[in-house]
Amino acid sequence: MIKIALDAMGGDCGPKTNIAGAILATKAYPIEIILVGDKDLIDIELSKHSKSDISKLHLRHASEVIETAESPTKAFRKKKDSSIHVGLNLVKDKQADGFVSTGNTGAVLAASTFILGRSKDIERPGLAGIFPSKTKPFVILDLGSNVDCKPQHLVEFAIMGDFFAQFILERENPKIGLLSIGEEKDKGNALTQATFPLLESLPFNFIGNIEAKEITLGKVDVVVCDGFVGNNMLKFGEGISKLFSSFFKEEADRSLLSK
Amino acid sequence: MIKIALDAMGGDCGPKTNIAGAILATKAYPIEIILVGDKDLIDIELSKHSKSDISKLHLRHASEVIETAESPTKAFRKKKDSSIHVGLNLVKDKQADGFVSTGNTGAVLAASTFILGRSKDIERPGLAGIFPSKTKPFVILDLGSNVDCKPQHLVEFAIMGDFFAQFILERENPKIGLLSIGEEKDKGNALTQATFPLLESLPFNFIGNIEAKEITLGKVDVVVCDGFVGNNMLKFGEGISKLFSSFFKEEADRSLLSK
Structure with a gap:
């Protein structure tokens, strides 16, 4: 069965959201997921779910977390036991078939390049x-x-x-x-x-x-x-979407007030 | 009084829209407008408005029109009596203080550069x-x-x-x-x-x-x-706006159909 390593610490919401997503993914697809990150925090979250829900989830401890605001290359060099490093090394060691992270994009990119290397004939990774x-x-x-x-x-x-x-x-x-x-x-x-x-x-x-x-x-x-x-x-698309939302909100507020 | 030369032939809607806009502009600002373009077509449109509405509009005939799809540089070289040429020459000859056109952007840019020249120390015109x-x-x-x-x-x-x-x-x-x-x-x-x-x-x-x-x-x-x-x-902004509009339209159609 396909095994995906998931950075349980990545993103703004930490293990809670990542584990909820992992459960949905194991129900939707024939896969197993290895949660990578702080064992204690992950265990707390896992305990909130039923045994059957988490039956296809595994755990691999990683003692460090690379924060979103950190310099990708510095963090990559310093935090060798980050969830990003540990997850990618699972792929390198063929214990996982892929790695998913919503964490620091630059750090994932740098770590992937250094730990997994590049495909032959591909000079630059792409986002x-x-x-x-x-x-x-x-x-x-x-x-x-x-x-x-x-x-x-x-x-x-x-x-x-x-x-x-x-x-x-x-x-x-x-x-x-x-x-x-x-x-x-x-x-x-x-x-x-x-x-x-x-x-x-x-x-x-x-x-x-x-x-x-x-x-x-x-x-x-x-x-x-x-x-x-x-x-x-x-980013412009993101900006425009927010602008539209704010216009709609203003309009909605106005129309509610006028009632 | 400030005089603005207006390309009456520019844009998708021709003299009709340009003249309607010119009338609004002369009401909103202390300006006079010189409509530049095909005399006959402009006269037909002017006759649809009251004398007082068009009292601050003047007319300067131009026998040619540069279409939106034409190659800007070729059209600039060939159509020397286009509304864009004539309008910009009014500015060059100090008969107008500025030129406004909703026509072929590239042609306006090329013609402006060649007819009016560039400001000192500005290498490239900007859009x-x-x-x-x-x-x-x-x-x-x-x-x-x-x-x-x-x-x-x-x-x-x-x-x-x-x-x-x-x-x-x-x-x-x-x-x-x-x-x-x-x-x-x-x-x-x-x-x-x-x-x-x-x-x-x-x-x-x-x-x-x-x-x-x-x-x-x-x-x-x-x-x-x-x-x-x-x-x-x-252009991406334009694309996103259209995408949003189509989503809203679909949603509106659906909600009307369900009633």
Whole structure:
């Protein structure tokens, strides 16, 4: 059975939320989960659930926690017994098939690179995210791990995105788009113009440039961009959503007050 | 009295909308407007309004129109009697104090640069836009006229944005932020890292890096970024807004159907 190591200490809510999620996951999928983190804190949370609910959960103690605000590289070097280190080492030692963490993104990225290493021919790891669209979700990368990219890095993101879309989003022959500011081949900046012919020459379903206003229509399964642009778009999307929420809240308050 | 040349042919709706807007503008501000475009089409629209409404509107014939889909530089070279050329020449010849067009953005940019020239010490024109925020609107530039920027270009955008915020948005000592993916000086890509110290050395209110999720909170009056990032954010914002609208529409339809 597939075993997933889960960083029980990651995220803003700690073991409570991670364990609740782990229970849901073991009910939804044929997997076992190894909770990695502070044994005492995890035991307290586990004791709140029924024996059958936690029957597919295991525990691996880790004495340290990397906080969200810590410097990823410093924390990686200092806290060798963090839940992130211990979890990734389970994967390295083949005791787990994968590692999931909602903790310090930079630390997970740094630790993954150093502990697991990179795939052959992939120079840079990528940060991918799944975005909603009008039809179906798509994957976008890079979202900030590489802020100054060369064309080859975007090609690597496209290849990883293609696999992600096939095996995680279950898309056949995924459509891959290069984020740019115009659909024509010669539109965009120096980076996208140099990347376009490289993507064209690869044996996958590259549909050309795609504009940011088109990605939310669900026209592609994979959006490729450099991490500076991707991260800004991700955060701008977050900002806009909050802005809309605040407008709605104001409007709702006003309409309740007027009644 | 201030005279504004208006491209009566610009935009998707032609003279009708431009003239309706011109009438509103002459009522709201102490200005006169010179409508530039096809005399016959403009006359037809003018005849639908009362004499007093159009008392501050003038007419200057232009025999050609640059369409939205045309190549900006080709159209600029071929259509020398376009409403964009004629309007900008009115500014050049001091018969108008400014030119407004909702037409082909690239053509307006190219024509402005060639007909009016650039200000001393400004290498690149900038495309600015006004965005809403939770508190007050802010100006963001560049939105796509310069997709591969050097630090000096971002400095120029900051200077132009500072003037825009002072004189158009009426902000005292405008707060200027450099769009980046982290607030610290050393966060961002090579371009923002090189631009930060240049902005720090200038005698205006540079508040440092600002993240895209913070700009919608209204923390700054001016956001500076390169045109590739700015244009992608602008279009992504458009895409997200449409996505939200479609979700609301679906929800509204569903709730109407269920009644």
